[in-house]
Amino acid sequence: MRLDDEKRSSNVEDRRGQRRPIGRKGGIGLGTIALALVAMYFGVDPAIVLNMGQKMSQQAPAPTQTTNVSANDPKRIFVDKVLNNTERTWNEIFAKAGSRYRAPRLVLFTGATRAGQCGVGQAAMGPFYCPADSKVYIDLSFYDEMKNRFNAPGDFAQAYVIAHEVGHHIQNLMGTSDQVQQARRSARNEAEANQYSVRLELQADCYAGVWAHHADGANRILEAGDVEEAMRAAAAIGDDALQKQAQGYAVPDSFTHGTSEQRKRWFNQGLTVGDVNKCDTFSAARV
Numbered sequence: 015m016r017l018d019d020e021k022r023s024s025n026v027e028d029r030r031g032q033r034r035p036i037g038r039k040g041g042i043g044l045g046t047i048a049l050a051l052v053a054m055y056f057g058v059d060p061a062i063v064l065n066m067g068q069k070m071s072q073q074a075p076a077p078t079q080t081t082n083v084s085a086n087d088p089k090r091i092f093v094d095k096v097l098n099n100t101e102r103t104w105n106e107i108f109a110k111a112g113s114r115y116r117a118p119r120l121v122l123f124t125g126a127t128r129a130g131q132c133g134v135g136q137a138a139m140g141p142f143y144c145p146a147d148s149k150v151y152i153d154l155s156f157y158d159e160m161k162n163r164f165n166a167p168g169d170f171a172q173a174y175v176i177a178h179e180v181g182h183h184i185q186n187l188m189g190t191s192d193q194v195q196q197a198r199r200s201a202r203n204e205a206e207a208n209q210y211s212v213r214l215e216l217q218a219d220c221y222a223g224v225w226a227h228h229a230d231g232a233n234r235i236l237e238a239g240d241v242e243e244a245m246r247a248a249a250a251i252g253d254d255a256l257q258k259q260a261q262g263y264a265v266p267d268s269f270t271h272g273t274s275e276q277r278k279r280w281f282n283q284g285l286t287v288g289d290v291n292k293c294d295t296f297s298a299a300r301v
């Protein structure tokens with residue numbers, strides 16, 4: 015991935031190395047770890063974040079080690095540049111459609127952090143977006159997890175993670191997140207509610223693809239192997255793959271992010287077509 019000429023975004027909030035936001039000391043229980051493993055995909059549903067946040071605030075996490083928090087360490091620079099690229103790209107897409115893009119802020123943290131009305135953000139939940147404060151939250155140790163645990167290394171795989179969360183921000187701007195929350199509330203059962211979440215997640219993947227399409231068209235950011243990296247990441251962190259890792263088998267009704275195959279397919283759809291209108295996972299006959 016080529017980002018040499020990219021400017022750095024001014025929308026990154028670096029909270030790495032800050033003490034955890036919860037006063038009480040305590041370890042993480044085994045149950046919490048199991049829960050966190052299942053939730054260990056990126057872009058956790060806000061409702062789940064909220065629930066977990068409540069749980070977590072009673073069960074404070076162990077303090078995490080302070081990492082390099084320099085504003086000029088390579089990881090920070092990478093995140094700044096990717097975010098800036100998404101800002102430029104979505105600015106253009108919105109402008110072409112006759113509207114204005116309001117960029118999200120991105121919070122880097124280690125361990126745990128307050129995430130507005132979404133509760134307490136936990137590293138174990140993976141990166142997520144909080145619609146209430148329009149911020150993306152990432153503990154960069156997730157990138158190590160991707161590389162070491164899920165066998166999905168590479169800079170473009172990492173950029174895809176950010177682009178997926180920015181995709182949730184686009185949904186927030188378009189009002190989709192609200193509609194899905196409402197639909198979830200009036201769903202007859204958990205399985206039906208999850209279906210809405212899956213479609214929301216796959217649309218965020220599709221938007222990430224749309225970003226990649228335009229970013230590459232404008233700046234030739236993609237290098238050989240980059241798309242495969244993102245695909246590998248999409249496959250590695252599909253719900254079925256994660257559940258198998260966590261418990262040895264997959265339970266389809268509880269999927270909230272889509273299967274590996276679905277995630278790859280929708281990312282690819284956005285990447286190939288480059289059109290947000292072709293990301294309508296909600297009316298697609300085949301999701």
Ligand SMILES: [Zn+2]
Nearest residue numbers: 056057215218
């Ligand atoms: Zn997501």
